[in-house]
Amino acid sequence: MSTSTRTRILEVAAALVRESPDGDISTRAVCEAAKVGAPALYRHFGDKEGLLSAVVDHGFEKYLATKRERSETTDAVEDLRRGWDSHVAFALDNRNLYRLMNSPAMRTSPAAALESHRILTGDLERAAAQGRIRVAPELAAQMIMSANVGVALMLVSRPATFDDIEVSHRVRDALYATVLTPKPVQEESPSASADAEVPTVAARLSALLRKEHGAGLSTAEAALMKEWLDRVANVRPET
Secondary structure: OHHHHHHHHHHHHHHHHHOOOOOOOHHHHHHHHHHOHHHHHHHOOOOOHHHHHHHHHHHHHHHOOHHHEEEEEEEEOHHHHHHHHHHHHHHHHHHHHHHHHHOOOOOOOOOOHHHHHHHHHHHHHHHHHHHHHHOHHHHHHHHHHHHHHHHHHHHOOOOOOOOHHHHHHHHHHHHHHHOOOOHHHOEEEEEOOOHHHHHHHHHHHHHHHOOOOOOOHHHHHHHHHHHHHHOOOOOOOOO
């Protein structure tokens, strides 16, 4: 089968997902609409989950292309805010696709989801290098992605209850106030708590260590140093 046949199957499946009341489709309906036999579909995608995973990646590609091509500003925090908002906007514009992407029925994460997480982590590493985050980039990415996806799913799946986009902005700002610093740590006032600065400094050193490819340390030494710094960065403050 040619590449054009695979593309046709994907486009048909994506259209059926968009038009479906609940986002679910059958392989039989896809084969009939694409005018191909079941063996052709399974040869290209393996099974229904493989097809749906490919549909998610196919549909999410346009969104990821804008994130790959965007020009980074000098303000990593502002880039993170824009990233949150564009994620929610994509979910609202592609409701069935977004629900499918985050369905627990998907045994493996689509490549699009993994790349989106890598892009977020990259922005957080830039913020860390600027002394702007309070925890290690990897933990910050997990916190932000969890909240971002959660808010987007509520807006998409329960519009009668979550009917105001302002909830997304409030959750974003509340979480970012916890994860991010209001300004670089070196610009904090002398009265700022030293204990509060330690995790931010550790996160910054860890990010700079990765940026400088170990800064003269061996691979094992750099990995150990990063582990120590991330552990310090991720310590929860006493309440």
